[in-house]
Amino acid sequence: MTLATDTRADQVADKLEERELDQLLVNDLINVRWLTGFTGTNGLALVGRDLKLFVTDFRYVEQARAQVPDSFEHARGKQELSEEAIKRMSGRVGYDDVHMTVRQFNKLREAVPEGVELVPAGGVVEELRAVKDAREVEAIRAAAALADEVFAEIAERGLVGRTEHEVAVDAEIGFRRRGAAGPSFSPIVASGPHGALPHAVPRQVPIEADTLVVVDMGCVLDGYSSDCTRTYATGEGLSDEMRSVYDLVLRAQLAALDAVRAGVGGRSVDSVARDLIGSEGRADQFGHGLGHGVGLDIHEDPRLSQSVSDKPLAAGNVVTVEPGVYVPGAFGVRIEDLVVVTDDRPEILTSFTKELTVVG
Amino acid sequence: MTLATDTRADQVADKLEERELDQLLVNDLINVRWLTGFTGTNGLALVGRDLKLFVTDFRYVEQARAQVPDSFEHARGKQELSEEAIKRMSGRVGYDDVHMTVRQFNKLREAVPEGVELVPAGGVVEELRAVKDAREVEAIRAAAALADEVFAEIAERGLVGRTEHEVAVDAEIGFRRRGAAGPSFSPIVASGPHGALPHAVPRQVPIEADTLVVVDMGCVLDGYSSDCTRTYATGEGLSDEMRSVYDLVLRAQLAALDAVRAGVGGRSVDSVARDLIGSEGRADQFGHGLGHGVGLDIHEDPRLSQSVSDKPLAAGNVVTVEPGVYVPGAFGVRIEDLVVVTDDRPEILTSFTKELTVVG
Numbered sequence: 001m002t003l004a005t006d007t008r009a010d011q012v013a014d015k016l017e018e019r020e021l022d023q024l025l026v027n028d029l030i031n032v033r034w035l036t037g038f039t040g041t042n043g044l045a046l047v048g049r050d051l052k053l054f055v056t057d058f059r060y061v062e063q064a065r066a067q068v069p070d071s072f073e074h075a076r077g078k079q080e081l082s083e084e085a086i087k088r089m090s091g092r093v094g095y096d097d098v099h100m101t102v103r104q105f106n107k108l109r110e111a112v113p114e115g116v117e118l119v120p121a122g123g124v125v126e127e128l129r130a131v132k133d134a135r136e137v138e139a140i141r142a143a144a145a146l147a148d149e150v151f152a153e154i155a156e157r158g159l160v161g162r163t164e165h166e167v168a169v170d171a172e173i174g175f176r177r178r179g180a181a182g183p184s185f186s187p188i189v190a191s192g193p194h195g196a197l198p199h200a201v202p203r204q205v206p207i208e209a210d211t212l213v214v215v216d217m218g219c220v221l222d223g224y225s226s227d228c229t230r231t232y233a234t235g236e237g238l239s240d241e242m243r244s245v246y247d248l249v250l251r252a253q254l255a256a257l258d259a260v261r262a263g264v265g266g267r268s269v270d271s272v273a274r275d276l277i278g279s280e281g282r283a284d285q286f287g288h289g290l291g292h293g294v295g296l297d298i299h300e301d302p303r304l305s306q307s308v309s310d311k312p313l314a315a316g317n318v319v320t321v322e323p324g325v326y327v328p329g330a331f332g333v334r335i336e337d338l339v340v341v342t343d344d345r346p347e348i349l350t351s352f353t354k355e356l357t358v359v360g
Numbered sequence: 361m362t363l364a365t366d367t368r369a370d371q372v373a374d375k376l377e378e379r380e381l382d383q384l385l386v387n388d389l390i391n392v393r394w395l396t397g398f399t400g401t402n403g404l405a406l407v408g409r410d411l412k413l414f415v416t417d418f419r420y421v422e423q424a425r426a427q428v429p430d431s432f433e434h435a436r437g438k439q440e441l442s443e444e445a446i447k448r449m450s451g452r453v454g455y456d457d458v459h460m461t462v463r464q465f466n467k468l469r470e471a472v473p474e475g476v477e478l479v480p481a482g483g484v485v486e487e488l489r490a491v492k493d494a495r496e497v498e499a500i501r502a503a504a505a506l507a508d509e510v511f512a513e514i515a516e517r518g519l520v521g522r523t524e525h526e527v528a529v530d531a532e533i534g535f536r537r538r539g540a541a542g543p544s545f546s547p548i549v550a551s552g553p554h555g556a557l558p559h560a561v562p563r564q565v566p567i568e569a570d571t572l573v574v575v576d577m578g579c580v581l582d583g584y585s586s587d588c589t590r591t592y593a594t595g596e597g598l599s600d601e602m603r604s605v606y607d608l609v610l611r612a613q614l615a616a617l618d619a620v621r622a623g624v625g626g627r628s629v630d631s632v633a634r635d636l637i638g639s640e641g642r643a644d645q646f647g648h649g650l651g652h653g654v655g656l657d658i659h660e661d662p663r664l665s666q667s668v669s670d671k672p673l674a675a676g677n678v679v680t681v682e683p684g685v686y687v688p689g690a691f692g693v694r695i696e697d698l699v700v701v702t703d704d705r706p707e708i709l710t711s712f713t714k715e716l717t718v719v720g
Contacts, residue, residue, distance in 0.1 A: 041559075059559065097462035102455075103482060105462045122463060169536045176529045182542075199401075199419065 006071045008035050011128050012047045019121060022091030023048035027081065028099040030296045031125040033223065037067040045072070046085045055082040086111045094121025130293055130301040131316040136224065137340055140294065140318055143180070143226035144338050144349035147218050150174035151230060151352045155359045160209045160234050164189040164202035167215070175219040184225035184298045187217035191234070195332030198288055198324060209360070210237035212246070212331045214324075218298070218338075225298045227320050228350045229336035232359040242333075245282070245325050246356050249333045252276045252323040253354070256290060256304075260321060260339060260346045265310030266302045273323040274306070282325050291320040294338060317341040318349075366431045368395050371488050372407045379481055382451030383408040387441065388459040390656045391485040393583065397427040405432070406445045415442040446471045454481025490653055490661040491676040496584065497700055500654065500678055503540070503586035504698050504709035507578050510534035511590060511712045515719045520569045520594050524549040524562035527575070535579040544585035544658045547577035551594070555692030558648055558684060569720070570597035572606070572691045574684075578658070578698075585658045587680050588710045589696035592719040602693075605642070605685050606716050609693045612636045612683040613714070616650060616664075620681060620699060620706045625670030626662050633683040634666070642685050651680040654698060677701040678709075 012024055012035065026035055027044040035045050040060040046053040054072040056064045061076055068074065077084040081104060089112055095105070097120035109118060132140070153174050154167060168187040175183055190200035191213040200214070207213055211234050218227040231246065252273040259272040270290040277286045289305030295318060302308075302317055313319070322336030335354055339346035372384055372395065386395055387404040395405050400420040406413040414432040416424045421436055428434065437444040441464060449472055455465070457480035469478060492500070513534050514527060528547040535543055550560035551573040560574070567573055571594055578587035591606065612633040619632040630650040637646045649665030655678060662668075662677055673679070682696030695714055699706035 095462075097466070100462050102457040102460050102462055102465045102480065106457070106480075120462065120466075172536055172542075173533050176532055182532075 006069045008128070009045075009047050009052045009069075009071065012125065013049055015124050015128070016047075016049065016094075019094060019119075019124065020092065021094040021119060021121060023051065023089060024094040024121060024124060025085065025089075026096065026125055028096055028125075031096070031099075031129070034125060034129050034296055036072060037069065038064055039067060039223065040064070044082060044085055046088055048090075051088065053085060053088055055084045081108055081111075083111070087113065089113060089116045091115075092117045092119050094119050094124065096122045096125075098122030126301055129295055131314050132295060132318050132340070133316070136295065137316070137318065139222050139224040140226060140338070140340075141349050143184075143219055143221040143224050144228065145351070146175065146178050146180055146221055147226045147228050148351050149178060150217070150219070151215070151228065154215065155232070155357065159191075159207045159213055159232060159359050161206050163204050163206055164191060164194070165204050167207070168202040168217075171215075171217050180219035180221050181223075182220055184218040184220050184227060188214060188229075190214045190332065192331060193329050195231070196326040196328050196330060197332070198326060198334070207234060210235035212238065212242055212333060213359075214332050214334050216334065216336065218294075223296055225294050225296070226349070227294050227298060227336065227338055228352070229322055229324075229334045230352060230354070230357075231333045231335060232357055234359060236358060241327070242331055243356070245327065245331075246333050248277060248280055248282065249323055249325050249335050250354055250356075253321060253335045253337070256321050256323060257337065257339065257346060257348070260313065260319070260341060262315040262341055262343045263312045265312055266304045266308055267306055267310040269313070269321075270304045270306055273321075277323060277325060285325045285327060286323060287326065288324065291322055291336075294318050294320060313341045315342050366429045368488070369405075369407050369412045369429075369431065372485065373409055375484050375488070376407075376409065376454075379454060379479075379484065380452060381454040381479060381481060383411065383449060384454040384481060384484055385445065385449075386456065386485055388456055388485075391456070391489070394485060394489050394656055396432060397429070398424055399427060399583065400424070404442060404445055406448055408450075411448065413445060413448055415444045441468055441471075443471070447473065449473060449476045451475075452477045452479050454479050454484065456482045456485075458482030486661055489655055491674050492655060492678050492700070493676070496655065497676070497678065499582050499584040500586060500698070500700075501709050503544075503579055503581040503584050504588065505711070506535065506538050506540055506581055507586045507588050508710065508712050509538060510577070510579070511575070511588065514575065515592070515717065519551075519567045519573055519592060519719050521566050523564050523566055524551060524554070525564050527567070528562040528577075531575075531577050538579075540579035540581050541583075542580055544578040544580050544587060548574060548589075550574045550692065552691060553689050555591070556686040556688050556690060557692070558686060558694070567594060570595035572598065572602055572693060573719075574692050574694050576694065576696065578654075583656055585654050585656070586709070587654050587658060587696065587698055588712070589682055589684075589694045590712060590714070590717070591693045591695060592717055594719060596718060601687070602691055603716070605687065605691075606693050608637060608640055608642065609683055609685050609695050610714055610716075613681060613695045613697070616681050616683060617697065617699065617706060617708070620673065620679070620701060622675040622701055622703045623672045625672055626664045626668055627666055627670040629673070629681075630664045630666055633681075637683060637685060645685045645687060646683060647686065648684065651682055651696075654678050654680060673701045675702050
């Protein structure tokens with residue numbers, strides 16, 4: 001299946017003028033996949049106003065023929081940065097300084113034809129990738145639905161007495177059995193005080209009763225990622241603080257969801273959740289951004305965070321909304337949905353309940 | 361568990377003189393892990409004749425305290441390339457041009473103190489990593505033993521009528537259930553004509569009887585990888601060509617194993633297998649190198665190949681020996697062991713039989 005469309009190279013070509021470039025070299029494999037549909041491990045594209053060139057090596061010629069639109073000229077090159085592309089370069093050529101290594105760049109610089117000016121241009125394709133088309137949303141929706149099934153399976157099997165590691169492995173197996181390529185990141189299963197670490201690594205220790213367990217996971221299906229977090233109770237005997245923090249995080253999450261729509265800035269949405277959590281004196285216990293884009297990569301643009309500019313969200317952005325409160329030495333709560341930004345209320349791709357759920 | 365030892369930073373310091381460097385900045389995370397034992401997602405080291413500095417951000421300060429030897433000075437810095445390290449730089453400072461991106465380098469170049477000369481020095485740590493110490497060999501041995509169990513499990517469950525994809529997923533599950541972090545690469549299960557593609561992706565098609573199936577997989581355990589290939593028969597009804605090619609590849613593999621020892625060049629070992637396969641007119645059906653180093657990375661130095669210099673192998677290298685013959689449109693055979701280079705015969709870490717085995 002290719003999700004790429006002929007129009008993507010045109011979108012890139014349109015960006016060239018804005019950046020005062022004649023051509024753009026695209027060689028990061030995720031960007032190449034988005035632009036051309038190609039899923040192999042070696043391929044690059046060179047796009048100009050009147051040029052759409054795709055180059056891969058002998059191993060992938062057939063695959064490229066099947067995946068890359070015919071609007072691209074197909075060429076066969078070496079495994080390293082290809083001469084086939086280099087000899088077609090002219091004018092101001094943008095290259096991906098965010099991903100290209102110094103050694104690759106030095107080789108490229110020595111090889112380009114006279115008159116070519118190499119211009120750092122990382123992020124051009126990423127900016128376009130941030131707005132998903134209908135087929136991409138459908139792919140992410142399918143990955144999220146698959147993850148929902150695995151969340152349901154985990155709740156069914158129970159948590160108390162199993163180790164965090166066992167639960168994480170079961171989740172990965174659940175993803176693979178259902179056809180996912182794998183998890184979109186190493187699943188987080190963090191119980192009790194360990195839940196206060198936002199990026200906790202699952203431990204070989206049994207999960208106790210009457211505490212909270214943060215479960216954060218997603219899968220990759222047809223190249224697209226999903227991402228979801230739920231925090232479960234492992235008994236009715238939670239402390240009052242646990243219950244009130246859960247309630248606070250849920251209110252913050254719902255308020256942020258209400259704020260997410262095209263035209264609102266990513267920093268503003270973060271502020272909605274952050275201010276609410278801050279109003280109960282827990283601002284310093286919410287030590288990460290509210291959310292991030294998800295697509296071919298698990299972390300991509302746009303960001304919902306205080307550390308980015310307040311650039312307006314656009315319809316077709318797919319972002320997580322995941323406030324958390326972490327009480328050091330005690331417990332943590334994080335609640336995360338994956339949503340599609342629209343001109344109105346966002347479409348929520350995660351269907352698993354957010355009410356505090358007891359899983360024994 | 362940390363496998364790093366205090367002596368590794370000394371080994372790096374010894375390399376500085378050879379390269380005419382005053383300091384080396386190590387920021388590739390695999391190199392950082394080798395050098396310091398640190399397994400987090402952000403950390404770097406700066407090593408000079410009288411300096412061993414390790415920097416990570418606030419998330420990993422505790423973890424670094426537990427993992428990184430006390431001989432390192434510990435500092436806390438930002439998530440980006442750290443000022444803490446930059447302000448300690450002086451003289452000719454080697455940086456990892458193979459892994460550092462152009463954007464990272466440009467930021468570094470603007471930030472270094474006056475008088476610092478940045479010198480491309482990719483590969484210094486990789487060269488040291490190629491020679492494993494006893495604890496590393498033990499870690500790889502354990503990963504290989506775990507993979508052997510999964511090979512046995514696959515043979516037990518049978519192949520005929522199951523899809524390549526099912527078998528690959530089962531292997532990944534087998535790795536995870538036994539405590540591996542995951543597969544060291546996406547398992548290859550390639551039956552019939554598909555076996556003629558050295559990097560075949562498992563398909564959703566049932567494996568047929570009376571053909572050959574290439575199974576190439578390994579796992580990651582405590583950070584170290586394993587890698588093994590076996591080619592199974594799915595019935596007694598193989599063609600004569602299949603049997604003779606299997607026999608040829610096995611003879612080539614055994615001959616190459618005989619040649620592997622400290623002091624012999626990687627290209628020479630490749631030639632032993634290649635010449636034998638060539639003597640039966642199938643040189644052009646062996647379209648990849650004979651082997652590669654394995655350690656914290658699944659592909660590392662040294663290489664056994666015609667495309668490298670004939671640098672002598674060293675005791676403590678851990679390499680694959682994996683000749684293959686690929687008959688387009690018909691079938692493929694590859695047989696691979698993971699071995700430790702010694703001054704005498706190599707220690708073979710793969711124990712699963714190499715006799716042609718029928719798995720129905």
